[in-house]
Amino acid sequence: MINLIQIPDKFRTFFIEIGELSYFAGRFFKELFSRPFEYKELIRQCYNVGNRSLLLVGVTGFILGLVFTIQSRPTLMEFGAESWIPSMVSISIVREIGPVIIALICAGRISSGIGAELGSMRVTEQIDAMEVSGTNPFKYLVVTRILATTLMVPLLVIFGDAVALLGSALVENMKGDVSFLLYINQVFNALEFSDLIPATSKSFFFGFAIGLVGSFKGYNCKKGTVGVGEASNTAVVYTSMLVFIIDFIAVFLTDLVY
Amino acid sequence: MNDSKKIVPMIKIRDVRKSFGDNHVLNGFSMELRLGENLVIMGKSGSGKSVMIKCLVGLMQPDEGSIEIMSKKIMELDQKELNNLRTEIGFLFQGSALYDSMTVRENLEFPLRKNKLDPVEVEKLVFQALQSVGLTEAIDLMPNELSGGMKRRVALARAIILHPKIIIYDEPTTGLDPITAKEIIELMRNIQKKYGASSLIITHDVDCARVIANRMILLIDGVNYAEGTFEEISTSKDKNIQAFFK
Numbered sequence: 001m002i003n004l005i006q007i008p009d010k011f012r013t014f015f016i017e018i019g020e021l022s023y024f025a026g027r028f029f030k031e032l033f034s035r036p037f038e039y040k041e042l043i044r045q046c047y048n049v050g051n052r053s054l055l056l057v058g059v060t061g062f063i064l065g066l067v068f069t070i071q072s073r074p075t076l077m078e079f080g081a082e083s084w085i086p087s088m089v090s091i092s093i094v095r096e097i098g099p100v101i102i103a104l105i106c107a108g109r110i111s112s113g114i115g116a117e118l119g120s121m122r123v124t125e126q127i128d129a130m131e132v133s134g135t136n137p138f139k140y141l142v143v144t145r146i147l148a149t150t151l152m153v154p155l156l157v158i159f160g161d162a163v164a165l166l167g168s169a170l171v172e173n174m175k176g177d178v179s180f181l182l183y184i185n186q187v188f189n190a191l192e193f194s195d196l197i198p199a200t201s202k203s204f205f206f207g208f209a210i211g212l213v214g215s216f217k218g219y220n221c222k223k224g225t226v227g228v229g230e231a232s233n234t235a236v237v238y239t240s241m242l243v244f245i246i247d248f249i250a251v252f253l254t255d256l257v258y
Numbered sequence: 259m260n261d262s263k264k265i266v267p268m269i270k271i272r273d274v275r276k277s278f279g280d281n282h283v284l285n286g287f288s289m290e291l292r293l294g295e296n297l298v299i300m301g302k303s304g305s306g307k308s309v310m311i312k313c314l315v316g317l318m319q320p321d322e323g324s325i326e327i328m329s330k331k332i333m334e335l336d337q338k339e340l341n342n343l344r345t346e347i348g349f350l351f352q353g354s355a356l357y358d359s360m361t362v363r364e365n366l367e368f369p370l371r372k373n374k375l376d377p378v379e380v381e382k383l384v385f386q387a388l389q390s391v392g393l394t395e396a397i398d399l400m401p402n403e404l405s406g407g408m409k410r411r412v413a414l415a416r417a418i419i420l421h422p423k424i425i426i427y428d429e430p431t432t433g434l435d436p437i438t439a440k441e442i443i444e445l446m447r448n449i450q451k452k453y454g455a456s457s458l459i460i461t462h463d464v465d466c467a468r469v470i471a472n473r474m475i476l477l478i479d480g481v482n483y484a485e486g487t488f489e490e491i492s493t494s495k496d497k498n499i500q501a502f503f504k
Contacts, residue, residue, distance in 0.1 A: 121358075129355040132315050133369040133416075134341040 024216045031139045038144050045148035060105050061160035065167030086183050087190035089168045095195050098161040103206035107239035111214035115235030118218025119228035146211035153207030202250035209242040268456040274323030283309045285480035296457045298467045301477035307460045316340050348417030348425040354409040356401040362412050363397050387415040407438035427459040431466050443469050
C-alpha cells in the first residue's frame with residue numbers, strides 16, 4: 001500500500017533534484033565560455049564518446065535496418081506496396097527510430113560510463129585533489145564531457161542511420177531484387193530537408209542530455225562505492241526518460257512548424 | 259630571539275563550527291600552524307579531522323568561525339584568489355587520489371598546468387619531485403601498476419611539485435604496512451628539511467606522531483582537547499588522552 005505521507009517528500013526530492021540539475025546545466029553554460037578552454041581533454045572525450053561507440057552504434061543500426069525491413073515486407077506485400085519500402089524505411093529511420101534508438105544506446109553506454117567514472121573519481125577524492133591543486137574540475141571534467149556528447153551524438157546518429165539504411169538495402173537486394181543504386185535513389189527521392197533538420201537538431205539535445213545527466217549524477221555522487229553504482233544506474237534511467245521527453249517536444253514543435 | 263620567526267602563523271583557525279544536521283562535528287575548534295613546524299592533529303575516527311582539513315582548503319564551508327591561511331581569510335576570497343592560494347598548499351590525500359586515467363608523469367604535470375611553464379621546466383620539476391620520493395623509474399606507469407606505498411609516494415611528489423609553503427597530510431600512513439609507513443614518515447621528514455614547508459599532519463598513527471611532531475593537538479568531540487609536544491601529551495594522566503597511547 002502506498003504511504004500517502006511519504007508522497008510529498010518524494011515530490012520534494014524530485015523537485016530538488018530537478019532544481020540541482022538546472023543549476024548544474026546553468027553552471028555548464030557559464031563555464032563553457034570562460035577561459036581556459038580545455039581543448040586537449042575535449043578531443044580526448046570526443047574520441048572516447050565517438051570513436052569508441054562506433055561499433056556498438058554500427059551493429060545496432062545495421063540490425064535495426066535489417067529487422068525493420070524484414071518485418072515490414074510481408075505487410076506491404078499484401079497491399080502490393082513493396083516499392084514503398086525504401087521510402088518508408090528511410091523516413092521512419094531518419095526521422096524517428098534512428099535518433100531515438102541510438103540516443104538510448106548512447107544513454108546506456110556513455111551516460112552510465114560518465115556517471116561511473118566521475119562517481120568513482122568523487123569517492124576516491126580525485127575531484128577534490130583537482131580542486132585543491134587550483135584547477136577547476138567542473139571545467140576540466142564536466143564541460144568537456146557534456147560538450148563531447150553534444151557534438152558526437154548527432155554524428156553517431158547520422159552514422160547509425162546510414163548503416164541502418166545499408167542493412168535495409170541488403171534485405172531489399174536479397175529478397176526483392178532491388179539494386180543498391182536503385183535503393184539509394186529511392187531513399188534520396190523520399191527524404192527531404194524537413195526530415196533531416198529536425199532529426200539532426202534533436203540529436204544535439206539528446207547528446208546534451210546524455211552528457212549532462214551522466215556528469216550530474218557522477219559529479220554529485222555520494223555514499224561510497226554503492227553511490228557509484230547508483231550514479232551509473234540512475235544516469236541511464238534519467239537520460240532515457242529525458243530522451244523520450246525531448247523527442248516528444250521535438251515532434252510536437254516539428255508538427256507545428258511543418 | 260630566534261623564536262620570533264617561528265611564531266608566524268601560516269594557518270590560523272578560530273572557533274570553527276561545522277554540523278551536518280544534528281551531528282555537530284566541529285564545536286569551536288581553534289589552532290595555529292607556525293612557520294616551519296610539523297603540527298600533528300590526532301583524533302579518533304569521526305572526530306572531525308577530515309572535516310577540519312576540508313574546511314581549511316575550501317572544500318567545505320564552516321558554519322561559523324574564521325580560517326586564515328598566510329594571513330588571508332579564506333571565506334572572503336573569490337574562486338580565483340582561492341585557487342591561487344591553493345597553489346601554495348600541497349595536499350596528500352588519505353587514499354593518494356591519483357588520477358586513474360593519467361600516467362605518473364601526467365599526474366605530476368597536472369598541478370603545473372595553471373603556471374604555463376615551458377616543457378623543459380615542467381620536465382625538470384616532474385623529475386625533481388619524483389627524485390625526492392625515489393620513484394623516477396615509475397614516471398610512465400599508470401596508477402593501477404603501482405603498489406600502495408608507491409602510490410602514496412607519487413601523491414607526495416604531486417603535493418610538493420609546486421614547492422608549497424604548507425603541506426597537509428591526511429592520514430599519510432593509513433593502509434600501509436609498517437615498513438612502508440616508516441619509509442613514508444622518513445620521506446616526510448626529508449621533504450620538510452629540503453623544502454622548509456610547514457606541515458599539518460592528520461593521523462591516528464602514534465609512531466608517526468612520535469617521529470614527526472614538533473607539536474601536537476588532540477581533537478576530541480570537535481574541540482582541541484589537548485595541545486603540546488608529543489612527550490607532554492603522551493605522559494598525560496588524562497584517561498581520554500591515555501586512550502590514544504595504549
